Amino acid sequence: MSTEKNGAEALFNSMVNQGVKYVFGLPGAKVDKLFDLLEYSNDPKAPKLIITRHEQNAAFIASGIGRLTGKPGVVATTSGPGVSNLATGLITATSEGDPVVALGGQVPRNDVSRLTHQSIPSKELLNSATKDSVEVQDANNISETFANAYQTAMAPKSGATFISLPKDVLDDAVTDDEIKTLSPIQQGGADSATIAQIIDKIKHAKLPVILAGMRSSSEEVTEAIHHFLHKFSIPVVETFQGAGVISRDLEKNYYGRVGLFRNQIGDAMLKESDLVIAIGYDPVEYEARIWNVDRTGEIINLDSIAPEISNEYQPDLVVQADIAKTIKDLAHNLPDDIGLSDDLKEHLHNMQVSFVSQDEVPSETSGKGLHPLEIINALQNQVNDDTTVTVDVGSHYIWMARHFRSYKPRHLLFSNGMQTLGVALPWAIAAALERPGQPIVSVAGDGGFLFSGQELETAVRLNLNIVQLVWNDGYYDMVKFQEEAKYGRNAGVKLGKVDFAKYAESFGATGMHAETADELKDSLDKAFKTSGPVVIDIPVDYSDNIKLVSTLLEDVLN
Structure with a gap:
């Protein structure tokens, strides 16, 4: 005792x-x-x-x-x-x-x-x-x-x-003793018969595609996926929480992220595929009733948990096992001469060229605020692969998910199950604590930022180096543009004006305004060199939001 x-x-x-x-x-x-x-x-x-x-x-x-x-x-x-x-x-x-x-x-x-x-x-x-x-x-x-x-x-x-x-x-x-340090939870990989069954399906598929979900984003699973892709180079589509699964040296395998609206290159890739290998995929990220409704190909569900079965998601093979161990075994047992056809490789290359062109900043903008791609481009040029970027919910969240690149797992964080407002700054505080010395960026809209903006004081008190971008347009815009697309008008989305630079200064943080692309570049340069939290107030023009719901595949606004 x-x-x-x-x-x-x-x-x-x-x-x-x-x-x-x-x-x-x-x-x-x-x-x-x-x-x-x-x-x-x-x-x-x-x-x-x-x-x-x-x-x-x-x-x-x-x-x-x-x-x-x-x-x-x-x-x-x-x-x-x-x-x-x-x-x-x-x-x-x-x-x-x-x-x-x-x-x-x-x-x-x-x-x-x-x-x-x-x-x-x-x-x-x-x-x-x-x-x-x-x-x-x-x-x-x-x-x-x-x-x-x-x-x-x-x-x-x-x-x-x-x-x-x-x-x-x-x-x-x-009077009882405390429980000592717990042993790690261990799972075994899939057995040899299951590995052989998966390989047989892969060998007979014309276009196998990996759908990398939330449980694919651990370091162990990501490393195993990289090993697999070096053996067999096939397209990978990330969910929002699977962001960063594809490393910089495997960028040729990246075919975008899927979520919200079914109109992305990743959606087209999943529809074309005759074998989707869903790795760590959770339906809360992107329901199968959206992406799997009119497909005819097979699905392999590889995960550490059993999948939720629905009318729209009935995998042809369910493998519940340690994901990383199973993928490594797959890569080891794949034939050395496996590969996609030359015609298919050319088709995929053309799709990717079109996909990459969508990241280009428009040559003409309204001048009433920065275009979302101008902000993303400036941030992309500022960060490195070790930068952690946390993203709140709003119109900026969709633009970031579609266009911002991240090359390490769990370095680009989204709330995609609940789409909860206010997560970005608290997550950035967590990242600054766990990854000291690495740059941390938080991205929020003017609506979501004030759900948790009071934690600036916490960040100041802890002297955390966080760069907070506030995309400021005076609306709950993620709701606004969808209302306008559906009804031709908006309701209940107008917000009052806030000077977020002054707000930051009231907490002892550094506040900045950036009203042009050049000012944003200069502000980011200064912010990354400044000790403690920095808030950059950025007016944004969301006129091109209608493109977010444009139809690549038949879709219903949600």
């Missing part, structure tokens, strides 16, 4: 044992013992406590840690609204496969069912937002509860877990 301790100490020690580096959140009376331990511990392995300006943003930062590292980010809040404010962040993490462990204070056990101060059914409230939601009833169970929540958050499909912690449980004595 260990020396007697209380529940808060057992929880703190459990986080140390699992290697938790940070705890994000807001304080309160129900969790003050835990926060006190985090603030004043002399243990060099103690998690760093980072206080945020809103619980939702704390959950977003924790999910950013989860996406970047594959290990759960941890968020801790007090009871009542401290817990309920977690809901959006946790449901986003669960939808998009980002491991998070959320800790929520709770009233003492004998008050849970009473109408007392901040008493809410926390466990039940967050049950639908998480993979698992529990309330600890015995202080001796705290460590094993945390260990199981940590493991469940990481297990495929990764997502959020929640632990409700009544105050008297955190106060109670604990």
